[in-house]
Amino acid sequence: MAINKLLCNLTFIFLLFFHFHLGKGDLQLNYYSKSCPDAEEIVKQQVTRLYHKHGNTAVSWIRTLFHDCMVKSCDASILLETVNGIQSEKMSTRNVGMRNFKYINTIKDALERSCPMTVSCADIVALSARDGVVLLGGPRIEMKTGRKDSKESHFAEIDELLPNHNDSMMYVLSRFQTVGIDVEGTVALLGAHSVGRVHCVNIVNRLYPTVDPTLDPKYAEYLKGRCPHPEPDPKAVEYTRNDLQTPMTLDNMYYKNIMNNKGLLVVDQQLISSPVTSSFVQNMAVDNDYFLGQFSKALLTLSENNPLSGDDGEVRRDCRFVNKS
Structure with missing residues (x-):
């Protein structure tokens, strides 16, 4: 009995440590x-x-959250x-x-005028993504705040931690899994490709020297006109x-497009070709509410990836630079 009680206590202590090690306990509505x-409200107004x-800023906010949070922490290191x-x-x-x-920084300046050195750049990244989703016709996601800003760049870890559009689907899924997002959530998050633009650098490998046979031929001709x-x-x-x-x-037009071989990136095509x-993909293509629900849940999980707290981070005065000592 005493051993069982000791094991229970140790398990509880481990789980408590693990919870706070992740930093999520420091985030709150x-x-x-x-x-x-x-x-x-200031963030929303800006x-x-x-x-x-x-x-196009509304699309940028979502992309910034993804590119920041997938690399070690939601800590505004990308800025x-x-x-x-x-x-x-x-x-x-x-x-x-x-x-x-x-x-x-425009948003940060407005916050600094009202509350100097109070709101972190990491929270601005999260809240602007939340409000950007609404402006793009998506639902409002109740995001917690309380993140601190990184004092260092994670440039050296990007290639290892940030999935690339040419990576295999299994690798992409494994990367999202490390931040707590399952297969369904990953498919939904990639639905962010429903909005915005893709630079030609990222798609020419599907057009030259020969056209990727999985691309719709007419669509490929259109893309070659753009690139x-x-x-x-x-x-x-x-x-x-x-x-x-x-x-x-x-919206779910993204899924309808890739089912018709009109996905821009290799990862888009793999979503429909992977069992x-x-x-x-098929379920989200026919049910926009289902897509938005799963997208909201996955984006919320992503926004809470390993946030910094306490002395591990800081509230930057200027989002572009670490504070002077």
């Missing part, structure tokens, strides 16, 4: 209710204003510039085409829309 009561001025020995994650080939980082040469300049404005029907609406994921 309305974290800034006392320190900065208008924080979430995100909405920027959306009406630059519509850091190259300076003082820090190599910016923005320089990674995995982050080609990422845009609108400067507007994160007319096999070596596009990564810095040039050479893009094509993910979804031609509803390009700025987060592990194809049934979820």
